[in-house]
Amino acid sequence: MGAEIPAVADQGALFRRLRAQLFRNGLRVALENGRVRLFTMIATSGVVAAFTFAVSLYLFNQLAVNNIPFKGAIVEALFDLLFFTLGTMLIFSTGIILYASLFTSPEARFLLCSPARADQIFATKFQAAVTFSSWGFVVLGVPVFVAYGIMSSVPWYFYPLLPAYLFGYVLLPGSVSAAVCLLLVRYMPRNRKQFFALVALVFALALVVWGYRVVLSLRKSLVTSGRELDDLIGQFSLLRSSFSPSHWMTSGLMAAARGNLSGALVPLAQVWSNGLLLFVFAAWVARRVYRTGYDRISAFGRGKKIYGTSPLDRMMELLVWYFDKRTRVLVVKDFRTFRRDPTQWAVLAIFAVLMLIGASNFRQYYSADIGIMDKYAISLMNLCGTAILMCAGLSRFIFPLISLEGRKFWILGLTPVSRDQILWGKFAFAATGSLIVAETLILGSDLLLTLPAEAILLHAVAVAVVAIGLSALNVGLGAYLPTFRETDPSKIVVGFGGTVNMVVGLAFLVTVIGVMVVPFHVTQLAKGATGGAAKINPWVFVGIPIGLILGVLATVLPLRYGARSLREMEF
Structure with a gap:
C-alpha cells in the first residue's frame, strides 16, 4: 500500500489561530514592556473622544x-x-x-x-x-x-x-x-x-464641475428667498x-x-x-x-x-533660500523622500480636500440664513483638526528621520556639513512644509466661512506657532531620543521616544490653542447667544503673548538639546 495522503489543512482556521495568538502576544508585550505607551494611546483616544463629545453636545x-x-x-x-x-x-x-x-x-x-x-x-x-x-x-x-x-x-x-x-x-x-x-x-x-496624468485630468474636471455647482448654489441663495432650506x-x-x-x-x-x-x-x-x-x-x-x-x-x-530632478525640488530649495547651499541640499533630500512616498502625502491631500469641501458646505448654511451651526465653532473644529493632523503627520514622518539616518550616518559624515546643519535642515524641511499646508487649510476654510479679519489673523498666528513648535519638538526629540537599531519608521513612532514625542506635542498644541484661540471663540459664541450685546473683553487677547512665548520655548529648547545630543553621539 502506498503512503496515505495527508488531509489538506484548514487554512482559515490556521490563520484565525495565528491572528488570535498574535493579538495575545502583542497585548502581553504591551502590558509587560510598554504600559506607558499603551495607556498613553488609550488616554489620547479618550481625550479626543471627550472633546468630540463636548463639541457635538x-x-x-x-x-x-x-x-x-x-x-x-x-x-x-x-x-x-x-x-x-x-x-x-x-x-x-x-x-x-x-x-x-x-x-x-x-x-x-x-x-x-x-x-x-x-x-x-x-x-x-x-x-x-x-x-x-x-x-x-x-x-x-x-x-x-x-x-x-x-x-x-x-x-x-x-x-x-x-x-x-x-x-x-x-x-x-x-x-x-x-x-x-x-x-x-x-x-x-x-x-x-x-x-496618473489621466487620473489627474479626470479629478480636475470633477473638481471644476463641483466648484461650478457650488458657485451656482451660492449665487442662487443670494437672489432667492423662501427656498433656501x-x-x-x-x-x-x-x-x-x-x-x-x-x-x-x-x-x-x-x-x-x-x-x-x-x-x-x-x-x-x-x-x-x-x-x-x-x-x-x-x-x-x-x-x-x-x-x-x-x-x-x-x-x-x-x-x-x-529618479531625477523635479520642479518641486527646485521650488522647495527656493522656499529655504535663507540657508546656505549645503543645508538646502539636505532639505531637498528629505523632501524628495517625502514626495516619492504616496503613503505620506496622500493622507494630507485627502484631508485637505475633505476639509475644504466641508467648509464650503457650511458656507451654504450661512448663505441660506439658517442657524444650524455657529461658524466660530466650525472654524475652531477646523483649527483643532489641522493641529492634530500636523501633530500626527510630523510624529510619523519627521520624528524618525534622525533615527533612520543612524545606520547611514557615515555617508553624511563624509560630506562637508556639520551635525548641527543636518538638524537645522530637517527642521527647515518640517517647518516649511507644515506652514504651507496648515496655513493654506486654515485660510481657505476661514475665508469660506467668512470669518472676520481679526479671527483669520488670530488663526494664522496660532497655526504658525503650532507648526513651528511641533516641527522643532519632533526634530529635537528625534535627535535626543533616537532608535538607531530600528529600520521601520512605524515601529520608531510607537516606541518610547515616539510616545513621549506624541504626548508632548499634543500637550503643546492643546495649551497653545487653549490660551491663544479658545478665549476669543468663547467670547464670540457668547456674543452670538446674547444677540451681539456682549462686548469683547481686552483680557481675551492676553493669551496671545503667552502662546508666542510657549512657541519660542518649544522651538529653542528641543533643538538646542537635540543638537548637543547629536554632537556627542558616536557612529
Whole structure:
C-alpha cells in the first residue's frame, strides 16, 4: 500500500489561530514592556473622544436653540454628509495601509513563499488594515451619536445598535478600497506617468464641475428667498439616494431614534450584507490577482524607477533660500523622500480636500440664513483638526528621520556639513512644509466661512506657532531620543521616544490653542447667544503673548538639546 495522503489543512482556521495568538502576544508585550505607551494611546483616544463629545453636545444644543427638529430632514442631511465624508476617508486610508501590508512588508513576502492561499493572506492583512484605519472613525463617530442620543431622547436600543452600524459600515469602504488597490497594482499600465496624468485630468474636471455647482448654489441663495432650506437639502440629493451606503446608515439610525425598531434593522441588514458581499468579492479578486500583482510590482515596479530632478525640488530649495547651499541640499533630500512616498502625502491631500469641501458646505448654511451651526465653532473644529493632523503627520514622518539616518550616518559624515546643519535642515524641511499646508487649510476654510479679519489673523498666528513648535519638538526629540537599531519608521513612532514625542506635542498644541484661540471663540459664541450685546473683553487677547512665548520655548529648547545630543553621539 502506498503512503496515505495527508488531509489538506484548514487554512482559515490556521490563520484565525495565528491572528488570535498574535493579538495575545502583542497585548502581553504591551502590558509587560510598554504600559506607558499603551495607556498613553488609550488616554489620547479618550481625550479626543471627550472633546468630540463636548463639541457635538454644543452643536446639537444649537439646533435646539434655533428650533430645528432633531429627527428632521436637516439632521438627516448632515448625517449623510458625515458618513459620506468618513467613508471616503476610510477608502483612501485603508487602501494606503493595505498596499504597504500586501506589497512592501517582509511578512507578506514570507507568506507568499508558503503554501498559504492568496485570499487567506489577503484576509489577514485586510482585517489588520481595516482595524488600524477605522479606529479613528469609531472614536470620532461614537461620541457624535451619543451626544445626539442624549439631546434628542432616543430609545434605549439606539445605543446598542450604534456600534453594530459603525462596525458594519467599515467593511463597505474597506472592501472597495482593497479591490481597487489589487486591481490597480495588477493592471496599471507600465507607463505610469500617462496613467496618473489621466487620473489627474479626470479629478480636475470633477473638481471644476463641483466648484461650478457650488458657485451656482451660492449665487442662487443670494437672489432667492423662501427656498433656501429646499436648496440646502437638495445639495445632498446624491448622498440621500437609496443606493448610497451613507444613507442606509442615516436612515437606520434615524429610524432607531424615532422608535421604529423594525425600520432600523432593515438598513442594518443592508449594511452588513453588502459589506460582507464586497469583502467576499475583494477576497475573490485577491485569489485571482494578488500573486501576479506582487510578482509584477517586484519585477517591474521598482527596477525601472529612474529618479531625477523635479520642479518641486527646485521650488522647495527656493522656499529655504535663507540657508546656505549645503543645508538646502539636505532639505531637498528629505523632501524628495517625502514626495516619492504616496503613503505620506496622500493622507494630507485627502484631508485637505475633505476639509475644504466641508467648509464650503457650511458656507451654504450661512448663505441660506439658517442657524444650524455657529461658524466660530466650525472654524475652531477646523483649527483643532489641522493641529492634530500636523501633530500626527510630523510624529510619523519627521520624528524618525534622525533615527533612520543612524545606520547611514557615515555617508553624511563624509560630506562637508556639520551635525548641527543636518538638524537645522530637517527642521527647515518640517517647518516649511507644515506652514504651507496648515496655513493654506486654515485660510481657505476661514475665508469660506467668512470669518472676520481679526479671527483669520488670530488663526494664522496660532497655526504658525503650532507648526513651528511641533516641527522643532519632533526634530529635537528625534535627535535626543533616537532608535538607531530600528529600520521601520512605524515601529520608531510607537516606541518610547515616539510616545513621549506624541504626548508632548499634543500637550503643546492643546495649551497653545487653549490660551491663544479658545478665549476669543468663547467670547464670540457668547456674543452670538446674547444677540451681539456682549462686548469683547481686552483680557481675551492676553493669551496671545503667552502662546508666542510657549512657541519660542518649544522651538529653542528641543533643538538646542537635540543638537548637543547629536554632537556627542558616536557612529
